Amino acid sequence: MKSMKWLLLVATSVVAMSVPVQANEAVDRSYYELLIDRYNNGTTQNDRDVNHDDEFAYQGGDFIGVSDRVQHVADMNFTTVLVGNVFDAERYDGKGIRSYERVNEHFGTEEELRDMVEAFHKQSIEVVIDVPLIWKGQSLDEEQQRQMIEKVATFIESNDIDGVRFVETDAYDVRTLEERAAQLEQESKRFVIIADERVTERAVVNEERTELLQQTFAAFNEPTDAFVNWSLDESIPIALDTLEGERMTKKMVDLRMFPPTRWHLAATALFTLPGTPVMTYGSEIALNNDLWQHPIMNFKTEMELKERIGQLNDLRNRSKTLRTGEVEWLHTEGDYLVWMRSSDDERWIVALNNSDETRSIQLTADQIGDGKKMRGLLQDDLIRQNEDGTYYIVLTREMSDVYYVEEDQGYNVGYIVATASVVVGFTIFLVAVLRRSNRQSV
Known part of the structure; x- marks a missing residue:
């Protein structure tokens, strides 16, 4: 019933006039990051060295298992999936790479990899693999770098992979990383991103932004004033979780918060603030890494956040303004955060009540305009202009909404x-x- 209501809201608004984006540019992408071994076990035929009692052992996830769950990713409307290192390596997480030509036999065969990529492509989802730049504990010399580019280019072309992400890059200077990325892009005609914050135009996940998001939304009543300094660069990827760090859910639990409520609020920020959203697998079920750094994905539990993530991603995919529009902070004091994203075509208001009480904010006609109405697409709210020319946004505790600003023409007959x-x-x-x-x- 909720899904039907969402479709009606979108179908009868101006948003429906836009077409969901194809991720041709970095700012148009939204990433879903997973680890093959920890995602889904599709067949026991490749379950070698599996030990469910050992955090650092293989757990059985494979290409077939990921293929079986492509619809799960598609339901959340992500444009791009980061699947980690698929090459032969010593560890499940891709560390200790042993080949730039062979797939990891624990994950399956190269044919099964191609089937997985094809399954994502049928849902218009790009596939990106990791390419570690450390070989046997050391950085690659110039000749090894040249060979790596040739082998990786051949591999991704033959398997129809859309892009690669350079990882384990600390031993290289920025110039070398950028040159190798450009060479691989030219040779393979695929895009390259670099998991290194020194390379600002290609980096994946900004740690400073992640820290601010976690600090603000792990618990209620946290101040929001620091967001006035939020970078307006839409190309910088942002995340609430990373594979390397402590999960946001763990912080919520440690602070005795209710994770689903906190995650709804945090996800609204992730998909509407300037930046390219990156979501780690398991966030849709509020996965906790209190025992293992990389827990196994559980598809049998309730998917409380999946629908909300899909809604927010759908809005972002449809609206260029939500991806690249100008930002105006309307309220950043205390624990109530409100901002506007606007362009010549449309305007959006995003409001987040990060407190444990009902809060309201008064917006003026100078900010919104006269004769407007604001349609809340998450809470099914409708705000009209008051007689004194103002607009009131009222949100109960720990709630958020995304409002589409349009002309108030009375009742919506459609x-x-x-x-x-x-x-x-x-x-x-x-x-x-x-x-x-x-x-x-x-």
Whole structure:
């Protein structure tokens, strides 16, 4: 029922006039990051060296298992999936690479890798693999770098992989990393990103931004004033979790917070603030890494956050303004954060109540305009201008909403008709089923 209501809201708003983006540029992407070994076990045929009692041993995840869960990623509307290192390596997480040509046999065969990539492509999702730049504990010399580029280019072309991410890059200077990335892009015609914050135009996940997001949204009543210094560079990837650090859910639990509520609030910020969102596997189930650094994904638990993530990603994919629009901070005091993203085509208001009490904020006609209404697409709210020309946003504790600003032309006939059509259609369907059932019983 919630999904139907969401479709009606989007279908009867101006947002529906836009087409979901194809991730041709970095700012258009949204990343879902996973580890093959910890995601899903699709077959026991490659379960070598599996030990479920050892955190550092293989756990059985494979290419077939990931292929079986492509729809799960697609339901959350991500444009790009980061699948980690698929090459032969000593460890499940890709450390200790042994080849730039062979796949890790624990994950399956190269044919199964191609099937996985094809499954993602059928859902219009790009696939990015990791390429570690440390070989047998040492950095690559110039000749090894040249060979690496040739081998990786051949590998990703033959398996139709969309891009690569250089990892384990600390031993290299920025110039070398940028040159090797450019060479690989030219040779393979695929894009390259670099997991190194020194390379600002290509880096994946900004640690400073992640720290601010975690500090603010792990618990309620945390101040939001630091966001006025948030970088407006949309190309810088941002994340609430990383594979290397402490999970945000663990911090929430340690602070005795209720993770699903906190995650709803944090996800709203992640997908609407300037930056390219990166979400680590398991965030959709509020995964906790209190026991293992890389826990096994659990697909049998409730997916409380999956629908909300999908909604936010859908809005971001449809609206260029939510990806690249100008930012104006409307309120950053205390624990109530409100900002506007605008362009010549549209305006959005994002409001987050990070407190444990109901809060309100008054916006003026100078900020919103006269004769407007604000449609809340997450809470199904509708705000109209008051007689004194102001607009009031009221949110209960730990709630957020994304408002689309449009002309107030009275009642939305289209929405009423669409809603009535659904109700009438469903009623007709039920009557038909009941009549058929009665005839069969006679």
